[in-house]
Amino acid sequence: MKLTAQRDGPIIRRHALTTRLTHWLWVICLFFLLLSGLQIFMARPDLYIGQQSGFAFDNSILSIGAGYQNGELVGVTRLFGSSFDTTGWLGAIGNAGTLQPQTFPSWLTVPSYRDLATGRVVHFFFAWVLVGTLLFWLVGSLINRHLSRDILPRGRDVSALPRDMADHARLRLHHRRTYGPLQKLSYFGVLFVALPLMIATGLTMSPGMNAWAPWTLDLFGGRQTARTIHFTVMLLLVLFVAVHIAMVLLAGPFNELRSMVTGRMRVDREEDAA
Numbered sequence: 001m002k003l004t005a006q007r008d009g010p011i012i013r014r015h016a017l018t019t020r021l022t023h024w025l026w027v028i029c030l031f032f033l034l035l036s037g038l039q040i041f042m043a044r045p046d047l048y049i050g051q052q053s054g055f056a057f058d059n060s061i062l063s064i065g066a067g068y069q070n071g072e073l074v075g076v077t078r079l080f081g082s083s084f085d086t087t088g089w090l091g092a093i094g095n096a097g098t099l100q101p102q103t104f105p106s107w108l109t110v111p112s113y114r115d116l117a118t119g120r121v122v123h124f125f126f127a128w129v130l131v132g133t134l135l136f137w138l139v140g141s142l143i144n145r146h147l148s149r150d151i152l153p154r155g156r157d158v159s160a161l162p163r164d165m166a167d168h169a170r171l172r173l174h175h176r177r178t179y180g181p182l183q184k185l186s187y188f189g190v191l192f193v194a195l196p197l198m199i200a201t202g203l204t205m206s207p208g209m210n211a212w213a214p215w216t217l218d219l220f221g222g223r224q225t226a227r228t229i230h231f232t233v234m235l236l237l238v239l240f241v242a243v244h245i246a247m248v249l250l251a252g253p254f255n256e257l258r259s260m261v262t263g264r265m266r267v268d269r270e271e272d273a274a
Contacts, residue, residue: 007270012177014259018140022133023260029130030237032122035110036233039119042103047231048224061228066092073099074120126203134195150179151188157181173251175267190240194233201230 015023047062063078064086070196075091077084086207093102106112141147156220162180168182179187203209204216204226220226248256259265 009175009267011264011266012013013263013265014177014265016144016146016265016266018137018144019146019216020260020263023138025129025133029126029133030241032110032126033130034238035108036119036123036126038104039109039111039114040116040123041231042109042114045103047228049228050222050224058225062231064090066105073101101154101255127199131199134191134199137191149185151184153181153184153188158183161185164248168247171250173247175255176264177267186240190237194237194240198230198233201226201233205230246258250269 045062045064048059049061060078061080065076065078066073068074069075069153073087073092074085075087075089075093077086077090086092087099089105091101091103092099093105094100095102095106109119111118117196138147141151158181159183164181174180200216204220204225210217217223217226220229255266
């Protein structure tokens with residue numbers, strides 16, 4: 001005998017109001033943080049390891065810029081010493097049919113034009129909204145037991161992880177009353193590792209924070225290393241969001257979105273099958 005899941009089970013109350021509200025606040029925050037962060041990054045489109053940076057130091061691991069080859073403008077991205085032609089995507093962007101030296105396309109930044117001051121205002125505003133949302137979610141999830149029931153991995157989740165990963169690889173997606181092992185580990189990693197790391201490295205790049213807590217520079221190996229970690233975690237969060245959206249589409253977008261709007265979701269019907 002084994003359990004087989006059929007998607008004609010009951011509609012249950014899956015997500016509390018706190019979970020739904022903070023989910024959509026995170027969507028808004030991460031959207032504006034990404035685009036405003038790229039606006040800020042354009043002021044110095046290089047990443048370094050260590051305390052120091054600049055033309056006198058050869059410690060950059062990423063650099064996005066433009067140059068000329070055979071008299072034509074090209075975008076050049078350097079990563080760990082290797083150079084790549086990224087014309088049209090990074091470094092040299094088409095504008096009204098003409099290539100212009102520009103780090104990112106206009107649609108990928110807020111504002112769409114070069115404005116570091118506005119980008120910083122937008123970024124810092126939504127950064128603090130993100131911090132407040134995370135704290136609000138934590139308190140609410142402790143009260144409604146969403147944290148202990150759905151987020152914190154347990155021993156049985158770890159043991160069931162290989163099978164759950166295999167099911168996802170085969171696109172055998174389940175609608176359970178609680179999160180599966182892969183969901184738990186993914187959300188735990190985002191909520192308790194990625195987002196706190198983004199906040200901590202963001203604060204470490206602040207001169208005011210450095211004056212108040214200089215030990216943060218030692219913790220992250222310098223302001224430039226903190227900036228590199230900040231950028232790397234941003235890329236990981238973008239990857240998480242892309243996979244998350246793909247899973248929603250594959251698992252049934254109507255059912256998944258309903259669960260995050262009304263809190264109600266149709267789950268699998270489990271029955272014994274020979």
